[in-house]
Amino acid sequence: xxxxxxxxxxxxxxxxxxxxxxxxxxxxxxxxxxxxxxxxxxxxxxxxxxxxxxxxxxxxxxxxxxxxxxxxxxxxxxxxxxxxxxxxxxxxxxxxxxxxxxxxxxxxxxxxxxxxxxxxxxxxxxxxxxxxxxxxxxxxxxxxxxxxxxxxxxxxxxxxxxxxxxxxxxxxxxxxxxxxxxxxxxxxxxxxxxxxxxxxxxxxxxxxxxxxxxxxxxxxxxxxxxxxxxxxxxxxxxxxxxxxxxxxxxxxxxxxxxxxxxxxxxxxxxxxxxxxxxxxxxxxxxxxxxxxxxxxxxxxxxxxxxxxxxxxxxxxxxxxxxxxxxxxxxxxxxxxxxxxxxxxxxxxxxxxxxxxxxxxxxxxxxxxxxxxxxxxxxxxxxxxxxxxxxxxxxxxxxxxxxxxxxxxxxxxxxxxxxxxxxxxxxxxxxxxxxxxxxxxxxxxxxxxxxxxxxxxxxxxxxxxxxxxxxxxxxxxxxxxxxxxxx
Numbered sequence: 001x002x003x004x005x006x007x008x009x010x011x012x013x014x015x016x017x018x019x020x021x022x023x024x025x026x027x028x029x030x031x032x033x034x035x036x037x038x039x040x041x042x043x044x045x046x047x048x049x050x051x052x053x054x055x056x057x058x059x060x061x062x063x064x065x066x067x068x069x070x071x072x073x074x075x076x077x078x079x080x081x082x083x084x085x086x087x088x089x090x091x092x093x094x095x096x097x098x099x100x101x102x103x104x105x106x107x108x109x110x111x112x113x114x115x116x117x118x119x120x121x122x123x124x125x126x127x128x129x130x131x132x133x134x135x136x137x138x139x140x141x142x143x144x145x146x147x148x149x150x151x152x153x154x155x156x157x158x159x160x161x162x163x164x165x166x167x168x169x170x171x172x173x174x175x176x177x178x179x180x181x182x183x184x185x186x187x188x189x190x191x192x193x194x195x196x197x198x199x200x201x202x203x204x205x206x207x208x209x210x211x212x213x214x215x216x217x218x219x220x221x222x223x224x225x226x227x228x229x230x231x232x233x234x235x236x237x238x239x240x241x242x243x244x245x246x247x248x249x250x251x252x253x254x255x256x257x258x259x260x261x262x263x264x265x266x267x268x269x270x271x272x273x274x275x276x277x278x279x280x281x282x283x284x285x286x287x288x289x290x291x292x293x294x295x296x297x298x299x300x301x302x303x304x305x306x307x308x309x310x311x312x313x314x315x316x317x318x319x320x321x322x323x324x325x326x327x328x329x330x331x332x333x334x335x336x337x338x339x340x341x342x343x344x345x346x347x348x349x350x351x352x353x354x355x356x357x358x359x360x361x362x363x364x365x366x367x368x369x370x371x372x373x374x375x376x377x378x379x380x381x382x383x384x385x386x387x388x389x390x391x392x393x394x395x396x397x398x399x400x401x402x403x404x405x406x407x408x409x410x411x412x413x414x415x416x417x418x419x420x421x422x423x424x425x426x427x428x429x430x431x432x433x434x435x436x437x438x439x440x441x442x443x444x445x446x447x448x449x450x451x452x453x454x455x456x457x458x459x460x461x462x463x464x465x466x467x468x469x470x471x472x473x474x475x476x477x478x479x480x481x482x483x484x485x486x
Contacts, residue, residue: 244260285347301326412431
């Protein structure tokens with residue numbers, strides 16, 4: 001292979017590895033910090049910062065002698081940090097436990113992503129310098145290198161999202177791309193350079209062994225799959241000598257729980273919903289967010305005709321295969337807002353259970369979305385929204401904003417909860433366009449006065465920001481009580 005073509009191949013593989021590192025890095029952060037706007041903003045900023053730093057350093061290195069050897073060692077070091085990203089993510093336990101949300105996210109992102117990005121960033125200036133013998137060719141060669149690298153990144157993004165991560169998982173995907181970098185770095189070894197060959201083989205073998213040993217082995221896991229939206233697991237956990245609960249986890253957060261003996265959910269919010277069904281109209285029910293399908297099953301058992309919307313097709317498959325989803329439940333793989341935008345029929349009961357870990361998508365609970373929902377309701381229809389337990393003070397601003405937005409949309413409201421401690425409860429917000437006169441089961445009689453009039457809209461989606469403190473508190477409590485114990 002011509003030396004020029006070798007350099008083009010290296011550029012292509014480097015671009016592919018950059019995007020693999022960015023996507024997989026975000027997925028490694030998700031079990032600790034979720035996949036919120038803060039996480040993705042941090043990932044993109046650190047990625048660009050690492051690449052920018054690498055471009056600067058690579059430009060300086062391109063002015064020195066032995067550029068080919070410098071490029072070789074840059075690629076080999078990039079291989080190391082790329083392969084070790086799953087190992088470095090173990091430090092997220094300590095960081096998430098001890099720091100506030102935003103500093104923890106930034107620090108963890110920097111630890112996992114920045115070193116690999118910096119080293120991969122150094123390669124482009126070195127490649128351009130090696131290609132360029134005449135100053136007049138510098139612009140042309142720069143364009144070739146960056147375009148080839150970008151094409152590699154585009155292909156890698158599609159492959160990671162739609163095949164590699166769902167099929168092989170995050171850790172193996174990173175190891176695969178890191179080995180690809182190591183292999184193309186061998187193209188730079190000059191003949192009779194036994195020293196570089198020895199260093200390469202020893203480094204590749206050692207790092208791969210460390211990386212493989214760092215891949216987590218989930219306790220009691222009967223099913224696991226990774227994807228672009230996160231890690232999905234099904235676990236069977238024994239509660240006592242005779243009782244086993246099956247749990248659906250997304251990014252290490254329990255989304256649904258089922259008693260395998262009764263095939264029912266012991267989850268408080270589903271039990272509260274079931275207790276109050278006698279106050280709600282019968283007929284057609286819409287469930288936004290299927291999860292394991294336990295709420296949909298409960299509604300079907302109570303003679304509702306249930307349609308369930310779920311964004312992730314893998315979750316629908318898990319609900320059917322492991323959680324005995326009722327065959328009468330109609331499942332649609334779609335985004336909840338998209339379904340509301342295109343739906344033509346009306347419903348008697350609508351249940352929002354759109355949590356992804358502790359996060360609620362702002363755009364589904366915006367003023368515009370809720371007004372759209374009203375067109376799909378009868379005059380006596382009821383809407384039920386499951387949310388976290390924080391209601392008062394600064395930590396409850398997200399819930400207060402949601403309630404204010406619901407009122408602005410024309411809904412009358414009640415709140416149900418089974419506990420007084422906000423750290424260990426869920427709130428069920430019951431909304432209807434008609435006045436709710438009956439006293440509901442587990443109803444919160446005295447709703448505190450709120451001091452916020454902030455509305456969550458499509459143009460200003462503030463719900464996620466206002467929920468940040470509550471989400472951090474909830475995740476930290478969950479980290480202590482569940483993740484670190486398991």
